[in-house]
Amino acid sequence: MKKCSFRLFPPAMGVMPYLWLIYWLMPVYYLFKLSHTSWEALFGLSLILIFQVAYRQSYWEQGARLLLWVTIEIAIIMTLAIHWDPNFLYVGFFTTAAIGNLRSKKMMLGAVAFLLVAFISTPFFSSNDYDVIGQLGAELALFVTLAIVPFGMRAARRYREMNLQIKDANMQIERLTKQEERQRIARDLHDTLGHTLSMISLKGQLAGKYVTRDPERAVQELKEIEEAARKALTQMRNLVSDMHMVNLQEELLGARQIAEAADIKLEVHGDIEAVQRQHSSLTCTILAMCLRECMTNVVKHSGASRCVITFTDTGTATQLEVADNGKWAHDQERKTEAIRQGHGLFGMRQRLELVEGILDMDPNAATGTIVTVTVPRIVSGNIALSGGGA
Structure with a gap:
C-alpha cells in the first residue's frame, strides 16, 4: 500500500x-x-x-x-x-x-x-x-510590529538555509577529503610497493630457473628477494604511519560513553593492552573501527539493554566479540531487513581484508545478536608484524 x-x-x-x-x-x-x-x-x-x-x-x-x-x-x-x-x-x-x-x-x-x-x-x-483616534497608539504599535515581522522571518529563514548549506558543504569537504586520501594511498602503494613487488616476482622467477643450472646465482637472487621483501615491509610501515590511526583504548572509552547515553549496560572482558602489544597499529585501528561500527549498530538498531565486548587471544589470532540482547533477535522481519541492509557490515569486511581478518555475524543467537571479528597475528620467520616492531 x-x-x-x-x-x-x-x-x-x-x-x-x-x-x-x-x-x-x-x-x-x-x-x-x-x-x-x-x-x-x-x-x-x-x-x-x-x-x-x-x-x-x-x-x-x-x-x-x-x-x-x-x-x-x-x-x-x-x-x-x-x-x-x-x-x-x-x-x-x-x-x-x-x-x-x-x-x-x-x-x-x-x-x-x-x-x-x-x-x-x-x-x-x-x-x-x-474610536480610531483613541486607539491610535495601539494601532500604531501594531502596524510597526507587522512591518518588522516579515524581515525577522526572512532573516530566520536565511539563517536556516545558511546552516543547511554549511552542513552540506562540510559533508562535501569530508567526502572529497576521504576520496583524496584514498587516491593518495593508492598512488603511494602503486609508486612504492608496486615496483618492489614486481621486482620480487621477477627475481623469484629467475631463482626458479637457476636452481638447477646455477645454484649460486639462485642463492644470490633469493638473498636479493629477502632484501626486497624487507624494503617492502619498511615501505608499508611508512605508509601506515602516515595514515590516521585510531587508538583501541580510546575507542573502548567512546563505546562506554555511547552505551551509557543509550542506557545500555556494557561489560568488557579481555586484556586490551595485550591486544595492542600483539598487533600492528593498522590492525588495532581496524579493530577499533569495527568496534565503533558494532556499537553504533547496537545503539541505533538493536534496542538492547545489555552488551558484552570480549577480546580473546587464541594463540594465532585475536577475536573481538560484541554480543547484545537486542529485541530484534526475536523479530524475524526486522532482523532480516537489518541483515539485508548490512548496517556497515560490508565496510567492516573491506577493512578486515587489509589484514586478512574475518567477520562473522550470528543474528539467530538465543539471547540476541553476536558479531565476531577475527584478526590473525602475522609472524614470518624473524619478521613479526606485531606492535610495529621487527
Whole structure:
C-alpha cells in the first residue's frame, strides 16, 4: 500500500506553524460572541477556514502564487475587522509570517506596503463603533510590529538555509577529503610497493630457473628477494604511519560513553593492552573501527539493554566479540531487513581484508545478536608484524 505523502506544513519548519494555530481559539470565540445570527457566525467561520487553507499554502508556495494566498489572507482579515471588530487586525501576524517566506525582496517590500495600507484604512470602514483616534497608539504599535515581522522571518529563514548549506558543504569537504586520501594511498602503494613487488616476482622467477643450472646465482637472487621483501615491509610501515590511526583504548572509552547515553549496560572482558602489544597499529585501528561500527549498530538498531565486548587471544589470532540482547533477535522481519541492509557490515569486511581478518555475524543467537571479528597475528620467520616492531 502506498503511503500518503500529504504534510500539513514543511518538516523543516518544526512545530511552530502548529503552535500558531492555537492562537485562533480566541478569534473564533469572539467571532461567535459578536455574531448576531447563526448564519453570520457560519459565514465568519467559513472565512476562518479559508484563511487556514491560505495559511497552510503560504508555507509551500513561492512567487506570484504566494502573493495570491497573502492577498486572500489580507482580504479575509479586512472582512472580519470591518464586519465584526477591528481587533481582528491582530490576526495579521499570520500574514506577515507568510510574507517573510517570500524569497524576492521586492515582492516582500511590496506585500508589506500593501498590507499596511489595507490595515491602516480598515478601521475607518468598520461597521461598529470604534474610536480610531483613541486607539491610535495601539494601532500604531501594531502596524510597526507587522512591518518588522516579515524581515525577522526572512532573516530566520536565511539563517536556516545558511546552516543547511554549511552542513552540506562540510559533508562535501569530508567526502572529497576521504576520496583524496584514498587516491593518495593508492598512488603511494602503486609508486612504492608496486615496483618492489614486481621486482620480487621477477627475481623469484629467475631463482626458479637457476636452481638447477646455477645454484649460486639462485642463492644470490633469493638473498636479493629477502632484501626486497624487507624494503617492502619498511615501505608499508611508512605508509601506515602516515595514515590516521585510531587508538583501541580510546575507542573502548567512546563505546562506554555511547552505551551509557543509550542506557545500555556494557561489560568488557579481555586484556586490551595485550591486544595492542600483539598487533600492528593498522590492525588495532581496524579493530577499533569495527568496534565503533558494532556499537553504533547496537545503539541505533538493536534496542538492547545489555552488551558484552570480549577480546580473546587464541594463540594465532585475536577475536573481538560484541554480543547484545537486542529485541530484534526475536523479530524475524526486522532482523532480516537489518541483515539485508548490512548496517556497515560490508565496510567492516573491506577493512578486515587489509589484514586478512574475518567477520562473522550470528543474528539467530538465543539471547540476541553476536558479531565476531577475527584478526590473525602475522609472524614470518624473524619478521613479526606485531606492535610495529621487527
